[in-house]
Amino acid sequence: MPPVKLENNPRKWLPGRKEHIKQRMKDRKLQARDADLIKAFFNSDGEPPLVPDLAEAPAGWHKYLTHQLLICGESNQWKGNYILRN
Numbered sequence: 685m686p687p688v689k690l691e692n693n694p695r696k697w698l699p700g701r702k703e704h705i706k707q708r709m710k711d712r713k714l715q716a717r718d719a720d721l722i723k724a725f726f727n728s729d730g731e732p733p734l735v736p737d738l739a740e741a742p743a744g745w746h747k748y749l750t751h752q753l754l755i756c757g758e759s760n761q762w763k764g765n766y767i768l769r770n
Contacts, residue, residue, distance in 0.1 A: 687734035688760045692726040698761060708764045721749045722765065735760065 694702045709719070725733060725747070736745045738759045746756040754766040 686737070687740075688737045689732040690726065690735045690757065690762065691760045692732045701761065701763075705762065705764065712765065712767045714765065714767065718749075718753050718765075718767065721753060722755060725749055725755070 691697060733747075735747075735757060736759075741758075744756055744758045744763065746754055748754050752768045754768065755762060755764070756766070757763045
């Protein structure tokens with residue numbers, strides 16, 4: 685299956701997803717530079733990034749934005765972020 689475009693419009697996210705993401709960012713103490721990296725990833729080249737669909741990645745996908753910042757999702761939906769700091 686071909687990759688799908690990551691949904692970067694919060695109005696089209698699944699119910700409760702925006703609140704879930706905001707809580708994860710708060711819990712993981714996301715810093716401004718991390719938020720900027722995520723924003724740049726979502727808006728790269730003016731198009732949403734391509735991510736694997738459920739057939740290609742049934743357990744979900746992940747993308748390292750830096751060696752310490754990881755985002756993950758399922759199909760075209762962003763599920764969360766992880767900060768890998770000591």
